[in-house]
Amino acid sequence: MNEKPEGDMETRKLGRTGPAVSALGLGAMGMSDFYGPADEAEGVATIHAALDAGVNLIDTGDFYGSGHNELMIGRALRDHKREDVVISVKFGGMRTPGGGFQPVGVDVGAAAVKDRLAYTLRRLGTDYVDVYRPARLNPAIPIEETVGAIKEMIDEGYVRHVGLSEVGAETIRKAAAVHPVADLQIEYSLMSRGLEERILPVTRELGIGVTAYGVLSRGLLSGHWRADRELSVGDFRGHAPRFQGENLDANLRLVEALREIAEEQEATVAQVAIAWVLGRGDDIVPLVGARTRERLAESLAAPRVTLTARVLARIEAAVPAEAVAGTRYNTGGMASLDSEQ
Ligand SMILES: NC(=O)c1ccc[n+]([C@@H]2O[C@H](COP(=O)([O-])OP(=O)(O)OC[C@H]3O[C@@H](n4cnc5c(N)ncnc54)[C@H](OP(=O)(O)O)[C@@H]3O)[C@@H](O)[C@H]2O)c1
Numbered sequence: 584m585n586e587k588p589e590g591d592m593e594t595r596k597l598g599r600t601g602p603a604v605s606a607l608g609l610g611a612m613g614m615s616d617f618y619g620p621a622d623e624a625e626g627v628a629t630i631h632a633a634l635d636a637g638v639n640l641i642d643t644g645d646f647y648g649s650g651h652n653e654l655m656i657g658r659a660l661r662d663h664k665r666e667d668v669v670i671s672v673k674f675g676g677m678r679t680p681g682g683g684f685q686p687v688g689v690d691v692g693a694a695a696v697k698d699r700l701a702y703t704l705r706r707l708g709t710d711y712v713d714v715y716r717p718a719r720l721n722p723a724i725p726i727e728e729t730v731g732a733i734k735e736m737i738d739e740g741y742v743r744h745v746g747l748s749e750v751g752a753e754t755i756r757k758a759a760a761v762h763p764v765a766d767l768q769i770e771y772s773l774m775s776r777g778l779e780e781r782i783l784p785v786t787r788e789l790g791i792g793v794t795a796y797g798v799l800s801r802g803l804l805s806g807h808w809r810a811d812r813e814l815s816v817g818d819f820r821g822h823a824p825r826f827q828g829e830n831l832d833a834n835l836r837l838v839e840a841l842r843e844i845a846e847e848q849e850a851t852v853a854q855v856a857i858a859w860v861l862g863r864g865d866d867i868v869p870l871v872g873a874r875t876r877e878r879l880a881e882s883l884a885a886p887r888v889t890l891t892a893r894v895l896a897r898i899e900a901a902v903p904a905e906a907v908a909g910t911r912y913n914t915g916g917m918a919s920l921d922s923e924q
Contacts, residue, residue: 592637595868599790601744601765602669608640609633610870615648617819625875630659632876636883640669642870645703646676653706673718673748674699682817691717692724696732714765716746720921726754730761750921752785764791771795773859775911776904798860798869806852824909833908840901850888857885
């Protein structure tokens with residue numbers, strides 16, 4: 584591998600006002616939901632392995648596994664010093680007992696903020712959340728109301744920082760006018776570069792960090808995805824446009840082009856994809872969605888991959904964002920993204 588020396592994981596600051604975090608964060612979503620059956624013992628072991636490797640940022644959502652993800656993280660962190668971990672929680676997704684989402688928009692009004700936070704704190708077994716963020720904008724609820732309620736929770740000591748998720752430039756400005764924002768969480772990968780033109784300039788102007796999710800395009804850009812992979816009911820990729828039919832075939836051809844470059848670098852496709860996001864700026868912290876220690880170990884080597892300007896140019900030519908077939912969510916999902924409007 585064309586790599587930097589092994590050592591402690593680099594730290595990055597989440598925006599001007601946010602906490603210092605490891606350069607890679609761990610996204611725990613797939614340990615409970617959306618990516619097929621998950622193994623809780625392996626999830627807990629993966630969280631422990633991440634902490635041992637110097638990862639201190641763990642991202643979850645109160646609706647991931649309808650609370651299961653927070654309960655699992657609470658169990659995993661039981662014997663850890665609370666102040667050693669930065670916990671980021673999204674809130675507001677409205678589930679059904681069958682595992683679906685209610686098509687009513689996110690529950691992010693002022694009363695919901697306090698109510699949902701109360702349950703989150705219990706499930707996590709903690710008395711504060713480091714970064715608390717509405718999972719989506721609800722167009723019927725002013726962002727000022729949501730952020731104002733989080734600010735009250737900060738004043739009372741239950742939350743440390745405000746975060747945002749998948750919102751556009753105008754909403755970011757409105758939110759930041761109520762309270763400083765630590766970071767915007769948004770999909771960012773070689774395959775999803777939509778934020779670069781209008782959103783990143785605003786986060787940078789306002790001193791807001793970015794926690795990038797989907798850096799492997801939900802496994803598509805990992806080098807491990809196979810066209811014949813069987814998906815269980817409820818797997819997000821079963822209805823994600825990029826994973827369907829001809830779109831999938833076209834996208835996997837891009838991955839194969841990337842694999843050639845990765846092999847020359849003595850790295851894996853996933854490592855190069857993560858290293859690319861890491862290289863987009865010190866204000867960006869990729870969240871890796873590893874569900875197992877094996878996948879985690881692969882991801883953790885990504886910061887050691889050095890990509891020269893020449894290699895970067897080849898990578899971007901091999902996976903031009905405009906050549907990616909299919910949108911990152913289905914029609915309903917895309918419509919719920921303020922960041923895409
Ligand atoms: N704000 C938002 O709207 C939002 C939305 C989605 C996610 N998120 C957050 O971002 C986190 C990461 O997102 P994501 O899980 O969708 O993104 P991802 O990292 O692009 O995809 C993760 C999937 O890639 C596969 N994979 C293959 N090789 C891997 C490797 N070396 N390391 C890690 N995963 C590998 C894994 O599937 P296998 O285990 O099957 O191989 C895993 O399920 C989530 O856990 C969640 O906390 C936020």
